[in-house]
Amino acid sequence: MASVNPPENPNDSSPRSASPALLDRWFLLTEHGTTPGRELIAGVTTFLTMAYIIFVNPNVLSAAGMDHGSVFVATCLAAAIGSLIMGVYANYPIALAPGMGLNAFFSFTVVGEMGYSWQVALGAVFLSGVMFLLLSIFRVREWIINSIPLSLRMALSAGVGLFLGIIALKTAGIVVDSPATLVTLGDLTAPEPLLAGLCFIVITVLTFRRVTGAVMIGILFVTLIGLAGGLVRYQGLVSAPPSLAPTVLQLDIAGAFDVAMISVIFSFLFVDLFDTAGTLIGVAHRGNLLDSKGQLPRLGRALMADSSASICGSLLGSSTTTSYVESAAGVEAGGRTGLTAVVVALLFLAGMFFAPLAAMVPAYATAGALFFVAVMMTSGLGRIDWHDLTEAAPAVVAAVMMPLSFSIANGIALGFITYTAIKLGCGHYRDISASVYVLAALFILKFAVL
Numbered sequence: 396m397a398s399v400n401p402p403e404n405p406n407d408s409s410p411r412s413a414s415p416a417l418l419d420r421w422f423l424l425t426e427h428g429t430t431p432g433r434e435l436i437a438g439v440t441t442f443l444t445m446a447y448i449i450f451v452n453p454n455v456l457s458a459a460g461m462d463h464g465s466v467f468v469a470t471c472l473a474a475a476i477g478s479l480i481m482g483v484y485a486n487y488p489i490a491l492a493p494g495m496g497l498n499a500f501f502s503f504t505v506v507g508e509m510g511y512s513w514q515v516a517l518g519a520v521f522l523s524g525v526m527f528l529l530l531s532i533f534r535v536r537e538w539i540i541n542s543i544p545l546s547l548r549m550a551l552s553a554g555v556g557l558f559l560g561i562i563a564l565k566t567a568g569i570v571v572d573s574p575a576t577l578v579t580l581g582d583l584t585a586p587e588p589l590l591a592g593l594c595f596i597v598i599t600v601l602t603f604r605r606v607t608g609a610v611m612i613g614i615l616f617v618t619l620i621g622l623a624g625g626l627v628r629y630q631g632l633v634s635a636p637p638s639l640a641p642t643v644l645q646l647d648i649a650g651a652f653d654v655a656m657i658s659v660i661f662s663f664l665f666v667d668l669f670d671t672a673g674t675l676i677g678v679a680h681r682g683n684l685l686d687s688k689g690q691l692p693r694l695g696r697a698l699m700a701d702s703s704a705s706i707c708g709s710l711l712g713s714s715t716t717t718s719y720v721e722s723a724a725g726v727e728a729g730g731r732t733g734l735t736a737v738v739v740a741l742l743f744l745a746g747m748f749f750a751p752l753a754a755m756v757p758a759y760a761t762a763g764a765l766f767f768v769a770v771m772m773t774s775g776l777g778r779i780d781w782h783d784l785t786e787a788a789p790a791v792v793a794a795v796m797m798p799l800s801f802s803i804a805n806g807i808a809l810g811f812i813t814y815t816a817i818k819l820g821c822g823h824y825r826d827i828s829a830s831v832y833v834l835a836a837l838f839i840l841k842f843a844v845l
Contacts, residue, residue, distance in 0.1 A: 437728040441736075442490070443607050451498075455761075465641040475740040481733065485696040487675070491700075499559055514646055516714075520705060527701070547814060549775035550775070551793060563763070567762035591762045594613045595763040595766050667705060671718045701718055790810070793809060811834050
């Protein structure tokens with residue numbers, strides 16, 4: 396096949412001409428109809444839409460007892476490493492960072508409800524990443540994704556959104572516990588619930604108006620209001636990155652082999668697997684990167700990049716690292732190659748020097764952002780066939796049980812068990828794949844033994 400690169404001048408060996416040529420050869424810029432400048436703009440756009448994770452993730456994981464500063468650095472490094480691998484190895488304009496939902500599951504369920512240490516939880520993240528990597532290497536990921544019913548996949552995404560929603564409302568003080576009704580409305584005259592609600596409204600309005608970086612703008616806007624009102628103490632903007640020592644290589648892999656952790660590891664794996672697959676296909680479709688059969692070229696490389704990022708993140712001290720749907724913003728800005736992801740990686744590395752700013756962001760500001768993410772994730776409910784009760788009923792069980800049992804793992808397990816039981820009871824045997832039978836049996840065993 397003839398080269399798609401323009402002919403080079405052999406007498407011109409200056410770095411100024413060699414550098415664009417090298418970028419063109421590695422990332423196939425000409426073949427994808429893009430330029431280094433366009434990829435740079437796309438990378439900045441993607442970073443601005445997902446930079447909120449720098450502020451949110453340390454707040455969420457510090458609730459598990461992890462060091463805020465160390466998690467901040469781990470978040471930046473995990474995002475940088477994951478995005479770099481995706482860009483250089485898979486050549487896709489898709490950025491990665493610690494995933495929303497799974498970080499809440501990590502802190503509030505695995506550590507808070509189940510009582511495991513955050514070191515064991517990191518061990519579970521590591522094992523799920525290794526399993527994801529093996530599934531990618533041996534090419535069984537497509538079989539798993541395709542054999543899980545669409546209704547359960549959509550319910551999983553929506554359930555994680557509802558789980559984030561209840562956590563956001565609880566963190567903001569909008570919903571509080573009640574001995575009579577379990578939960579009730581909090582004091583809406585207090586500044587924290589009001590500012591959390593304001594943050595959510597600002598983010599929603601800016602997103603509707605297609606303002607780049609809407610989530611980050613909302614968080615910083617409310618933080619400034621808190622600063623002016625004396626609710627936030629100014630700590631500076633820029634400094635040397637905090638020490639990574641409190642979390643790096645602190646994972647407890649042996650402790651994660653506990654029988655009760657099986658469902659946790661599967662939860663980390665499934666949410667990451669389905670979320671990554673959906674993000675890759677969705678972003679690639681918007682960027683016209685799918686082949687003539689509607690499939691994603693180099694899917695194996697993209698999934699291996701994602702799983703490798705989770706492994707690296709757990710070693711550094713962060714929850715599961717995954718592909719971000721916000722990458723679509725960069726694609727809309729013209730990003731078509733991995734150079735976009737490389738730009739995002741470099742910006743996350745630069746973000747490590749803004750630790751004082753991250754430390755100032757209050758919980759009620761990130762709560763508003765969390766609730767906005769919850770709204771976006773629950774959109775998956777619209778793809779469920781509500782006219783077929785054998786599909787709709789298990790989906791509702793899976794989605795509703797995640798926030799009500801305060802566990803993504805319980806929602807997944809009850810969803811699979813209910814799906815299998817209802818399909819069998821209605822005689823729809825052919826709708827149940829072998830993998831669903833196996834998973835339902837494992838989840839029943841998990842509840843019976845534990």
